[in-house]
Every structure is written in structure tokens, then in C-alpha cells.
Amino acid sequence: MPCKTLLASGIAAKFTEELRSLIAARADGPPTLVGFLANEDPFAAKYAEWTGKTCEETGIKFELRRVDRESLEEAIVDANGDVRVNGIIVYYPVFGDRQDQYLQNVVSPTKDVEGLCHQYCYNMYHNVRFLDEEKQRKCIIPCTPLAIVKVLEHIGVYNSILPYGDRLHGKTVAVINRSEVVGRPLAALLANDGAKVYSVDVNGVQVFSRGPGIALARHKVAEVSEKAEEVLPLCDVVITGVPVESYKVDTSTLKDGVVAVNFSSYRNFPDSIKQKASLYVPSVGKVTVAMLQRNLLRLAEYQHM
Amino acid sequence: MPCKTLLASGIAAKFTEELRSLIAARADGPPTLVGFLANEDPFAAKYAEWTGKTCEETGIKFELRRVDRESLEEAIVDANGDVRVNGIIVYYPVFGDRQDQYLQNVVSPTKDVEGLCHQYCYNMYHNVRFLDEEKQRKCIIPCTPLAIVKVLEHIGVYNSILPYGDRLHGKTVAVINRSEVVGRPLAALLANDGAKVYSVDVNGVQVFSRGPGIALARHKVAEVSEKAEEVLPLCDVVITGVPVESYKVDTSTLKDGVVAVNFSSYRNFPDSIKQKASLYVPSVGKVTVAMLQRNLLRLAEYQHM
Incomplete structure (x- = not known):
């Protein structure tokens, strides 16, 4: 089977290491x-x-x-x-x-540290990346969406050849879940980074994107009439976060070599995902906790600015 | 029947009149x-x-x-x-x-003008009444809760002999509905003004109050084990806002001479309320719209400060 399964623990390890040395080096202690x-x-x-x-x-x-x-x-x-x-x-x-x-x-x-207050959510939706005009203080991004971005960077979905902010240009992504805490902000983040994102939930499908040629400064949202099974075959990356045990993605609808990421507490992909995916990340929780700590360090730094 | 029924239109009229003359007097036009x-x-x-x-x-x-x-x-x-x-x-x-x-x-x-942003909600829950330390700018209160306060002032439930901010001291009130837009803020507002408020919804009963002798600066919330039918007989005022047609208050549980106010789009009190209540206000919508305009005038004034 050519599918490579990546565990969150492995991805989190480099962040944990980085955090440990940054914290040890702090003049004010932890x-x-x-x-x-x-x-x-x-x-x-x-x-x-x-x-x-x-x-x-x-x-x-x-x-x-x-x-x-x-x-x-x-x-x-x-x-x-x-x-x-x-x-x-x-x-x-x-x-x-x-x-x-x-x-x-x-x-x-x-x-x-969770990045859930209105100011941070608003900035994220509006693709505002800094808190200050001098661009000294980066915005805080909600932990789980941020963790998924970091996972996608780690596994090469973000193309670092492209300019910062546009590194998902050309990618088509599905996010299955549109909760206010993870699914919607994630779809917005990925679209702001240049992807065409199909946001799927029980009520239907929406497209988040910066339009042809990623001409817009931030994403727009449009309702579309296609059903999930019609858009999933188009997606390079499928990210799921459906909070019920019974839900499983129909892997027959996915394109061969898809990147599959699950952030639900339940496994939204059945075992057959390994016959379809090139990369499979079955959970992101450990990366989320690393991002929480990263946000903490950032805020602790800002408190001194 | 001694019950006096007061229509929102009558209560709104004095506010509308006041608004009209304030607006006519504005140097900047409407x-x-x-x-x-x-x-x-x-x-x-x-x-x-x-x-x-x-x-x-x-x-x-x-x-x-x-x-x-x-x-x-x-x-x-x-x-x-x-x-x-x-x-x-x-x-x-x-x-x-x-x-x-x-x-x-x-x-x-x-x-x-609706007073629904976090800053105004936070101030209301925390009994913070001014936006500035100089107490020049009063906080904006969400329209429907504010309308109900104005209705209660109009019909003498607020006792103007008592100091401002404590004028419901001694009153026991039920608010049936605990939505984030009306029921919960209303319970908090009335409790901050000195009332003991039973907040009732399908999940149970909570008490909002400033404690014995209204000693606290702002209300606290406590869960209680009593059921609605046990607390309703204790209430001087019963305010309902259940958004379903089938819901009706069991008027046999109410104390004789109760003040009954309904803010639901449906009539939550059956006709038998007129055998029980001393005062009955079947709707508040017109007062809500007057409060919206009052908030607008206030904000227009602040925009020049």
C-alpha cells in the first residue's frame, strides 16, 4: 500500500522541541x-x-x-x-x-490562547494577519484550525515556493464540518491562503475562495448546488471533523492519491482510506495542544511589548 | 374583572412623542x-x-x-x-x-442600536451602567430587555421611591425563557435592579439575585431544584417569551393580582390570565421599536462626543 500514515505525535514533536528550547531560554522563566x-x-x-x-x-x-x-x-x-x-x-x-x-x-x-474571541476570529476571516500596523505582532489563530494548517505545511500541501499567503493556490480542499469553532474558520483560513475550499455540512455545500487568479484579498463564500459526492472527487485534500461515530467518508468518491486528514474524535475515514490516500493523518489533537502552547508564548511576549 | 390590560401602543406613545421632539430639535437633522x-x-x-x-x-x-x-x-x-x-x-x-x-x-x-455586541452585553451582566469613567455616556441595553424594563417602570413595578439601581428590591419575578438574546439578559437586568428573579426554561430553574439585602454589587446565578410550578406562585411579576404557539402558562399556579407580561410573538398567557392578574401586558413589540430609536439617538449623540 503506498499510503503513508502520519501520526500527530510525530508532527507535534518538532513543535514540542522548539517550544522547550524557547521556554528554557526565557529571561522571565516559564x-x-x-x-x-x-x-x-x-x-x-x-x-x-x-x-x-x-x-x-x-x-x-x-x-x-x-x-x-x-x-x-x-x-x-x-x-x-x-x-x-x-x-x-x-x-x-x-x-x-x-x-x-x-x-x-x-x-x-x-x-x-485559544484564539476564540471576536477580535481574533474577525481578523482571521478578514485575512488580517497582524495586530498592529508595524506588523510586529502576528494575530492569534484558533488552535485546531492552526494545527491543521501546520499539519498541511508539514506534509507538503502548502507549497513553500509560492509567496507567503498564497501557498495553497491551485489546491482544491474539502472541509467536512462547518462548526463555528473549527470547520468554518478552517475553510476561511485555507481559502485565504489561496485554496478553493468546499465546505460541506448536512445543510449543503459552500465554496470559500479568493476567486479566479486568487485576485481577491480575502475569500468570499458562495452557496453551490452540488452535493458532497459530486465535489469530493475534485478534491486534493479532504479534511473531516464530524463529531459522530457512525459517520464515515465514502472513500469510493475520493480521488486516487488524496490527502486525508481527520480532526474528529472519531475516525471519519474507514480503513479503506489506505487504498485511496497518498497521505493519511488520523488525528491532530497533539498538534493542537502544541499550537495552544505556541499561542501562549506569543501572548506572553506581547504582554511585554 | 379588575384586571387592567395595557397595550404596547399606549406605553410606546409617550416615548414616540419624546423621540419626535428630540429629533425635530437636532441641529444636524434626523x-x-x-x-x-x-x-x-x-x-x-x-x-x-x-x-x-x-x-x-x-x-x-x-x-x-x-x-x-x-x-x-x-x-x-x-x-x-x-x-x-x-x-x-x-x-x-x-x-x-x-x-x-x-x-x-x-x-x-x-x-x-440593538445592544447585542459583546461590550454592551458584558457591561449589562456586570451591572456597569456607563461607558466612561466620567459617567457621561450610558451603556446601550439590548432593545427587548430594555423595553420590558420600561414597561415595568410604566406600570409601577419599579418603585421610584427607592434609589436608582435598586428599584426592584423586594420584588420576585419569573422570566420564562432563557435565550441569550432576551431571557438571560432580562433576568440579569432585573436582578441587577434588585429583584429576585426565577429564570425558567425547559432545562430547569435558576435564581438570579444580588443576595440578601441586595448586598452584592451585581447579581449571582444559582441553580435551584424547584420546578416552575413551585416558584410561579411566589412571583409578583411573570414575564414570558416562549416562542411556540402551544405553550400556555398554567394560570392556576399564579398568585392573585400578579403582573403578567408577554414578549413572545405568541400569546403565552391564556384568556384566564384576566381572572388572575392585576395588570396584563399582552405584547411589547412597539415599545421595543421605540427603544431601538432611543438607542439610535443616544449613539448619534455619542458619535459627536
Whole structure:
């Protein structure tokens, strides 16, 4: 089988190494990340545990605070104001509804390692890459979409011969999932980098792209009438994040030699993907945690600027 | 029957009159409100039409812009930057999911007549009443919750003998609906004004209050195990906003002489409410539109400060 399977741990390793040396070299000592766990969700608890473990590896001080959800907002406000705290992560879902999106905006942008506050999301959608006019401070990108970009860079989907910002020009990508936390921002990021992106969810297919000749400064979104099975054969890269165990991509619709990346907690690709794909990345979680730490270091640096 | 039924039109009339004379007196001429309609929702279209009609009555220039939803974000950004536009309203739902909450934050706070952007919501939850330290600029409050406050002031539920900010001290209120757009902010507003508020939805009952002796500077939220039918008999005021036709409050659970206010598009109180209530307000929509205009005038004023 010519398909090469790449594990997130291997891809994360170089980032972890880089983080470790950057942190060891800091004049102020290691930065502090505070995590808030305000639910009983087993995935969230596992993610928190995992954050702690990887922070230990790189030297970041990680402090997990368990709070009840009614006290969470106040606890975030306290951490926003505490100079000893460099970064904040909240393990969602908390209320599981729009109140969670409110909470994402309660986290100060100066400490938002997840990149979920409105300012960072807005900049990402609008292809604004720096926080300042002097281009000293790069924007913070949401961790999971950023992790997937890093995975695609690692496995050669981004073409480094092309100018920065256009390195996906010519690539056709499907993103199966259009959640506000991962799928939609990911489709926008990839399209802003030059790809033609089919964003697929249960309601239909949209195209995110910068148009012919990537002439636009940022992506536009258009609804299309094609169905998923009609667009998947056109895609060089298929990225899935469907949060249900029963969902499986029909690999017979994929082009031979496709690049397949799964970011769902469940395996969205069946085993037959190995007969179709040239590269297969079955999960990205470990890269996501590395990106969280990368965002933390960046914010800790900005706090001194 | 001793129950007095008050129509929103009657309550709105004094605000409309006030608005008319304030607008006529403006040195710069009437302010401009831009409404964006990006859906086919009949309620939204009706609300837009209604905004136009009431703006005509008060002298506000209202411009309805129909855009497709994929172009809406850009259209809002353009209006944010256009000095001829004093206020912006978006007729939701647009995408009907979390992307709508993203759009609420795309509207500039300087033009957000609906009061739905994070800054205004945050201030409201935190009982922060001014935008500046000099207390020259009052915060913008979301229109529907503000309309209900004004209704409660009009019908004497707010006790003007008490100090400003504490005028609901001693009142017990139920708010049936805990949506992020109306129910939750309303419960917070009333609790910040001193009430003990039972916030009721299908998932259970929460209490919003500033505690014994309204000692806290802002409300806290606590989950309670009581069911709706156990707390409703304790309430002086029952406010409903359940968006389904079939829902009706069981009036046998209400205390005699209760104040009943409905903000749903459907009648949540059955006719038997008139045997129970002392005051009954079957809808608030017209007051909401008056509050929208009030917010517009306020923002137009701030734009010159």
C-alpha cells in the first residue's frame, strides 16, 4: 500500500522541541497557563489532563482550576486581571449553547490562547494577519484550525515556493464540518491562503475562495448546488471533523492519491482510506495542544511589548 | 374583572412623542438608521417594515438594505465605516446558528442600536451602567430587555421611591425563557435592579439575585431544584417569551393580582390570565421599536462626543 500514515505525535514533536528550547531560554522563566474546567464532560477532562502533561514536557506552568459553571465568568475576569497569568483556556462545552460564545469573549484578547474571541476570529476571516500596523505582532489563530494548517505545511500541501499567503493556490480542499469553532474558520483560513475550499455540512455545500487568479484579498463564500459526492472527487485534500461515530467518508468518491486528514474524535475515514490516500493523518489533537502552547508564548511576549 | 390590560401602543406613545421632539430639535437633522434584511423570515420582514413605519412617525431616516447572507458581513463593515450611518440593525436569524452571534460582534459598538455586541452585553451582566469613567455616556441595553424594563417602570413595578439601581428590591419575578438574546439578559437586568428573579426554561430553574439585602454589587446565578410550578406562585411579576404557539402558562399556579407580561410573538398567557392578574401586558413589540430609536439617538449623540 503506498499510503503513508502520519501520526500527530510525530508532527507535534518538532513543535514540542522548539517550544522547550524557547521556554528554557526565557529571561522571565516559564509562562503560566490557567485552564478552567467547569463541566463533567469526559472529553474536556481528558483534554485538560493532556494539556497538563504536555505543558510539563515543555516547561510551561499549567494550573487547572475546577469551578462550577455559575462562577466561571467571575473566575475568568479574575484571571484576566492577574499579571501572573499569561494565558487562559476554557474547556468547552460549559453551557453548551450561545452562552459559551459569550464566555469566549469574556477571556481577554491579551490572554486568549485559544484564539476564540471576536477580535481574533474577525481578523482571521478578514485575512488580517497582524495586530498592529508595524506588523510586529502576528494575530492569534484558533488552535485546531492552526494545527491543521501546520499539519498541511508539514506534509507538503502548502507549497513553500509560492509567496507567503498564497501557498495553497491551485489546491482544491474539502472541509467536512462547518462548526463555528473549527470547520468554518478552517475553510476561511485555507481559502485565504489561496485554496478553493468546499465546505460541506448536512445543510449543503459552500465554496470559500479568493476567486479566479486568487485576485481577491480575502475569500468570499458562495452557496453551490452540488452535493458532497459530486465535489469530493475534485478534491486534493479532504479534511473531516464530524463529531459522530457512525459517520464515515465514502472513500469510493475520493480521488486516487488524496490527502486525508481527520480532526474528529472519531475516525471519519474507514480503513479503506489506505487504498485511496497518498497521505493519511488520523488525528491532530497533539498538534493542537502544541499550537495552544505556541499561542501562549506569543501572548506572553506581547504582554511585554 | 379588575384586571387592567395595557397595550404596547399606549406605553410606546409617550416615548414616540419624546423621540419626535428630540429629533425635530437636532441641529444636524434626523439621524440615519440602516437595517439589513438577509433572510426570508416573515417575522423579520414584518419587524423591518414596522421599524420603517415607526421611524417615519418620529422623523428618523430609515434605509432598508436587502442583501444576500454571504454579502452581509461586508455590508455591515461598509456601514460601520460610513459616517452618514448613525445606527445599524440586522434582522435575525440570518444563519440561525452561532454565526449570527459572530455577526452581532461585527456591528461596531458605536452603531449597535440593538445592544447585542459583546461590550454592551458584558457591561449589562456586570451591572456597569456607563461607558466612561466620567459617567457621561450610558451603556446601550439590548432593545427587548430594555423595553420590558420600561414597561415595568410604566406600570409601577419599579418603585421610584427607592434609589436608582435598586428599584426592584423586594420584588420576585419569573422570566420564562432563557435565550441569550432576551431571557438571560432580562433576568440579569432585573436582578441587577434588585429583584429576585426565577429564570425558567425547559432545562430547569435558576435564581438570579444580588443576595440578601441586595448586598452584592451585581447579581449571582444559582441553580435551584424547584420546578416552575413551585416558584410561579411566589412571583409578583411573570414575564414570558416562549416562542411556540402551544405553550400556555398554567394560570392556576399564579398568585392573585400578579403582573403578567408577554414578549413572545405568541400569546403565552391564556384568556384566564384576566381572572388572575392585576395588570396584563399582552405584547411589547412597539415599545421595543421605540427603544431601538432611543438607542439610535443616544449613539448619534455619542458619535459627536
